[in-house]
Amino acid sequence: xxxxxxxxxxxxxxxxxSKMYLGQEVISYFQNDELTTKKGPxxxxxxxxxxxxxxxxxxLIPMCHPLLINGVDIDIHVLDDAHIExxxxxSIEGKTGVEMEALTGVSITALAIYDMCKAISQxxxxxxxxxxxxxxxxxxxxxx
Numbered sequence: 001x002x003x004x005x006x007x008x009x010x011x012x013x014x015x016x017x018s019k020m021y022l023g024q025e026v027i028s029y030f031q032n033d034e035l036t037t038k039k040g041p042x043x044x045x046x047x048x049x050x051x052x053x054x055x056x057x058x059x060l061i062p063m064c065h066p067l068l069i070n071g072v073d074i075d076i077h078v079l080d081d082a083h084i085e086x087x088x089x090x091s092i093e094g095k096t097g098v099e100m101e102a103l104t105g106v107s108i109t110a111l112a113i114y115d116m117c118k119a120i121s122q123x124x125x126x127x128x129x130x131x132x133x134x135x136x137x138x139x140x141x142x143x144x
Contacts, residue, residue: 001063007095012136015089015144016102018110021125023082026117030078035117042116046086047074050109054090057104064100067092072101074109086110087132097137103129 029035035042051072058066071091078084088105090098110126117124134141 001065002096004065004095007137009093009095010136011091011093012097013089013091013133014097014099014102014131014135015087015133016099016106016130017088017132018086018106018129019079019127020084020086020110020113021082021123021127022084022113022117023121023123025121026124027078027081029117029120035113037116037120039116039119042113043076045116046076046109046112049112050074050086050088050105053108054088054101054105057101060104061100065096067094067096067098067101069098069101072105074105076109076113084113086113097134099131099134103131 029037054069054072058064069090069092073089075087076084086106086109088102090101092098107129114124130143132144
């Protein structure tokens with residue numbers, strides 16, 4: 001692990017995005033801002049899974065530092081009749097960034113959606129996962 005002991009504590013934030021093809025069959029289950037399957041409310045459950053993943057990133061990725069996360073926001077938007085977009089924003093006051101936490105959160109949210117909808121269709125595709133924005137630390141990034 002990189003030694004961050006001499007770094008200054010700063011406010012840091014990262015946002016990652018994942019786009020998914022669900023298909024019209026899965027989207028047809030969408031009612032009142034939620035997808036509901038036999039397993040329950042898909043988006044609500046996936047958001048909880050994503051938040052849990054953010055908090056466990058250091059356990060999953062060997063060189064990541066365990067962090068005290070200040071906040072996690074996960075939003076899911078239906079883009080059209082077949083696609084969704086998942087955004088995960090993580091914030092912290094610390095000595096290292098939260099890019100990996102945001103990427104882990106958005107990835108596990110997408111995987112949870114896949115798991116909860118796979119009985120309807122296995123044609124879903126997690127298309128693109130990337131870091132959109134990072135602030136704090138040495139450099140800022142904006143890939144949005």
